Amino acid sequence: MDILAAILLVLGTLLMLIAAVGILRLRDPLQRMHSATKAGTLGTVLLVIGVLLSTDDAPVATGLLAILFLMFTLPLAAQLLGRATYLSGTPLKEIEDSAIPELESDRAKARSSRHD
Amino acid sequence: MIDLPLLADILAVALCIALALAGWRLVKGPSFADRFVAFDMLTALGIGFAGLTSVATGRGAFLDIALALALINFVGTVAFALFLERKARD
Numbered sequence: 001m002d003i004l005a006a007i008l009l010v011l012g013t014l015l016m017l018i019a020a021v022g023i024l025r026l027r028d029p030l031q032r033m034h035s036a037t038k039a040g041t042l043g044t045v046l047l048v049i050g051v052l053l054s055t056d057d058a059p060v061a062t063g064l065l066a067i068l069f070l071m072f073t074l075p076l077a078a079q080l081l082g083r084a085t086y087l088s089g090t091p092l093k094e095i096e097d098s099a100i101p102e103l104e105s106d107r108a109k110a111r112s113s114r115h116d
Numbered sequence: 117m118i119d120l121p122l123l124a125d126i127l128a129v130a131l132c133i134a135l136a137l138a139g140w141r142l143v144k145g146p147s148f149a150d151r152f153v154a155f156d157m158l159t160a161l162g163i164g165f166a167g168l169t170s171v172a173t174g175r176g177a178f179l180d181i182a183l184a185l186a187l188i189n190f191v192g193t194v195a196f197a198l199f200l201e202r203k204a205r206d
Contacts, residue, residue, distance in 0.1 A: 002117045002118045002120060003117075003118060005120060005171075006118045006120060006123055009120075009123060009124065009127055009167075009168070009171065010123075010127065012164065012167075013127040013130050013131055013164065013168075014130075016131060016134050016160065016161060016164055017130055017131070017133060017134045019134070019157060019160075020133070020134035020135070020137040020138045020157060020161070021134075021137060023137065023138050023141045023153065023154055023157055024137045024138075024140060024141050029147060029149035029150050029153060032141070032150060032153045032154075033149075033153050036153050036154075036156055036157045036160075037156075040156070040157055040160040041160075043160070043164065044160050044163045044164055044167075044186075047163075047164050047167045047168070048163070048167050048179070048182060050167070050171075051167040051168075051170050051171055051179060054120050054171045055171075055174065055176070057176060058170075058176050058179070059176040059177070059179050059180075062176075062179045062180055062182075062183050063179050063182075065183055066163070066179065066182045066183040066186050069183070069186040069187060069190070070163070070186050073186065073187075073189065073190035074156075074160075074189070074190075076190070077156065077189070077190050077193035077194060077197070078156075078193075080193065080194055080197035080198075081149065081152055081153065081156070081193055081196065081197045081200075083197070083201070084149070084196075084197040084198070084200035084201045084204075085147075085149040085200065087200075087201050087204050088148070088149065088200050088201065088203060088204035089204060090147045090148075090149050091147070
């Protein structure tokens with residue numbers, strides 16, 4: 001059990017470290033979000049599972065609740081933030097040419113009203 | 117067996133490096149979206165620190181902090197996203 005807990009703790013920490021490197025190195029907000037959300041979510045979840053396995057008297061209910069909230073809310077929050085990023089007209093390096101059809105009218109509206 | 121508290125201490129140092137990288141992005145920007153993403157990451161790192169502290173000290177109560185951070189993180193990010201969209205509309 002100790003070995004499993006140690007492996008999960010190390011894996012979670014490594015994933016978060018990789019996510020942080022991605023935040024620093026990738027080139028535009030959406031790419032950084034891609035790194036932070038996927039690696040960040042899995043990293044925190046693995047780390048909390050590792051904490052639960054580390055001792056016999058760990059508060060399992062609290063830990064499982066935290067994992068549940070993390071897995072439900074982090075992707076949702078990232079989706080909202082990504083939408084807001086796109087609509088606010090932040091310069092994006094990769095998707096200028098391939099606009100998102102569902103949001104294009106909203107983005108044009110946001111841009112034209114910004115230039116007024 | 118493995119000395120888990122010592123391992124947690126070492127991993128906390130590794131998380132400090134991640135904290136520095138995300139903090140640098142938070143300071144540097146350049147856009148609001150970058151800062152919000154970095155802030156999101158900082159909260160996730162806070163959850164990680166809470167878990168590692170729980171292992172290092174043997175107190176399970178530190179997981180309550182992780183739960184609270186997970187809840188606050190969501191509300192904060194949604195508020196930031198709405199702020200960004202409203203800022204674009206105005």
